[in-house]
Amino acid sequence: MNLDFSWMAWTWPTAAFFIVIALMLCGMGVWEYVSPGGNPRVGVLRFETTRGDRLFVSLLGSAFIHLAWLGLVGPNLWWALALSVVYAIGVFRYV
């Protein structure tokens, strides 16, 4: 059987992106195994979040940070990435 996935048009940057996402999910799985329960707590948003919620908020927020940077500043996204990392740390620390 010859599976042809050329229609998916894979590139190294997009593959790296998905590998990082997959690694994050695996990491969350391991974290959950080591420390079950999701570490629920009430942070600055005033409602309960688990660490899965915090990852979701981090990723979604990072996507919008990148889009905003692209629309308002320019195509060099390294600073947007740095800002997203800072944002994600903030979310995991305070949300």
Next chain:
Amino acid sequence: MEKTWNNKAWFLVLPMLVLVAFSAVIPLMTVVNYSVQDTFGNNVFFWAGTEWFEDLLASDRFWEAMVRNLIFSFIILAIEVPLGIFIALNMPKKGWGVPVCLVLMALPLLIPWNVVGTIWQVFGRNDIGLLGYYVNAFGIDYNYVQDPFDAWVTVIIMDVWHWTSLVVLLCYAGLVSIPDAFYQAAKIDGASRWAVFRYIQLPKMQRVLLIAVLLRFMDSFMIYTEPFVVTGGGPGNSTTFLSIDLVKTALGQFDLGPAAAMSLVYFLIILLLSWVFYTVMTNYDAER
């Protein structure tokens, strides 16, 4: 918290995971791949980087479609939610009228979207359509093919006709779940009709109303078939919503790269709004 020792039940989720992978994850990955490339067909792709996203964010066409979509969703919610509550409050709670009303309410929901579009396309025509012909006969100049305002009115009335029933059925389900004891207590206290609605019915319907708002917002924000069949996005671009614009770009112009970038931005907006609604709903549950 106590450690979960038995995780074998997760195997039961595996078939669904495989299904979701093929129906959602793999297509989404492909869209991400397309959004950073250009193609002229034949599975030959050229790297474009963030070019399509830059073009999209600077595109008046995209933002105009977005504003149109938001206005449409806002109008739809502003009409369908109060109207749905009003109808649900006035539906019979017992007797033969209940099944009759429920079936009548369910009927519009059973009609496929493209058929609804076709019904209203013919219904609104001012030469052979019942609505269009008689509205013009009363001296009102109505022509949804040429006038953007008339096109909007037609699309909104069509959506209200099609989907208010959903809000009605959800609200009705919330209303019939209220125990009689609440009404008896209100009667003893001499509560007015408004007080009963404000302090008993509305709070008890809050959860179903949130679901109704979520479903109607999502659906109206992603609306495609009905306006496409009735107006084709016109006159001009006056009823071109995001999904219609997306299909025009992807299939009409075969610009897969720009269409993929647009899909992703559209997806992120839907994801954000869904998360906000979901959070509001789950926190409401937690507070209760």
